[in-house]
Amino acid sequence: MPAPRVSVRTRIFELEMVLAGAQPPVRRRVQVPGEIDLAVLHEVVQSAMGWTNSHLHEFEIAGRRYGIPDPDWPSQDVVDETKGKLFRLVEQGDRFGYVYDFGDNWTHEITVEKITGAEPGVRYPRCVSGEGACPPEDVGGIWGYEEFQAVMADPAHPDHDERLEWARGSFDPHRFDLDETDRALQWLAWRPLAPVS
Template identity: 85%
Template sequence: MPAPRVSVKTKIFELEIVLAEVRPSVRRRVQVPGEIDLAVLHEVVQSAMGWTNSHLHEFEIAGRRYGIPDPDWPAQDVTDESKGKLFRLVKQGDRFGYVYDFGDNWAHEITVDKVFTAEPGVRYPRCVAGQGACPPEDVGGIWGYEEFLVALADPSHPDHDERREWAGGEFDPHRFEPAEADRALEWLAWRPLTSTS
């Protein structure tokens, strides 16, 4: 299936994604076509933040929950995220929530900072700014992450070696590579607007 194409009518939504209550701060600023559905926005958040898409997730917009409905539990009151287009659900200035991993409960606050016309030749979605490294998967949520950082920072901590090995080596919570976060979104790329589109 060919990638969708950005047209002259495509509005680009600039979103700030902030991982709530985590220190040091973890945030990403992404630009996405407004026509994407929430299932694709989920993939954008996962890729830009550095998560591995290993757990369940859910959006909450204007008091309504969006995710992947469970056919075995139809009363769960979750709207199918693949049926919700971003531009129909939010506008500039709106804020909404995204939770990833219901065990660790990583809460993200997403703000629609700007809505603008697509630029010719620019690939969307893209990551244009950010801060901080994404916590490792299954670290135990906010409290587990704090303990993880304490153990890593102190070579004499009894869990230091185990945590370092579990993290795959050195882990810098302040590390953010803009080009790396942007490259992580390439697989979701729409065909860019051309000057003749």
């Protein structure tokens, strides 16, 4: 299936995504077409933050939960995320939540910072800024992440070598690479608006 195309009518939503409670702060600012559904926004969050899409997730917008409904639990009252278009659910200034991994409970606070027109020749979605490294998967949520960082910072800690190996030799909680993060979103790219000639 060909990638969707950005048009002159496409509204671009600039979203700030903050991992709640993380120290040092972990945040990303992304720009996405407003016509994407929440299933695609889930992929944007995963790719931009650095998660591996290994666990369940859910959005909460204006008191409603959006995700992947479980046919075995119809009473859960979860709206199918593929049926929720971003531009129909939020406006500039709105805030909403995204939870990833119901065990570790990584809560993300997402703010619609601004809504603009598309720039000719620009690929969307794209990451325009950020800070902080994504915590390792399955580290135990915010509390486990704090402990993980303390162990990593103390070479004398009895668990240091084990955690270092688990982190594949190093982990810098302050690391953020804009180009690397933006490249992680390329697989979701819409065809850009043609430059004006």
